[in-house]
Amino acid sequence: MEKYMKNLTYESVLPFSEQVSYLNGQVASKTIAQNEALSLTLFAFDKGEEISTHESEGDALVIALDGTGEVTIDGNKHVLHAGQSIVMPARHPHAVFASERFKMFLIVVFPKKGD
Template identity: 65%
Template sequence: MMKNIPVASAVELKDQVSYQPGQIVSKTLVQNSAVSITLFAFDKGEEISTHESGGDALVLCLDGKGEVTIDGVKHELAAGEAILMPARHPHAVYGKEQFKMMLTVVF
């Protein structure tokens, strides 16, 4: 079940989560045993350190520039670009500048 987003209304996803100085802000849209969809806003220099996920994770950049590291390889993302982080592979996310993304994890 979707939550935290208007029903039957067109929205700009990047406007559904706000930047906060020195923080990573998240807003969960879906969380269950099959899928997780979360919006994130990273302040410049903020990061989610290296970890692994039990599901394939798609990062869609909504605003700014971010850096996604997968298996030690860095990939830069800009608005409109996406990257797949495969399940059980170490990955990290870093705000090269202020950066908003939508994370979809399929288990």
């Protein structure tokens, strides 16, 4: 049987936010799936850590799993708490900063080739 996801145990009930661990002074990530159509990644940011401003070719959905994070899109800051989400549109500058320890699930959907 071909598997399309990695780094998770199949057919097991999992505490999803615990599938990535905080590391002091770092941003930790765990890729769940990645191909030309989408990317699924868990992130754990230590307090004060960030992913600096960049752009993506796909629309990105951030789902906050733990703590509080700041997502800046086109220079506008949005505060996310566990259970909240925001969409970062493709080709718009965005960044993520952990005002306290912060875990998030990132889903990026990429355009079809030629779109």
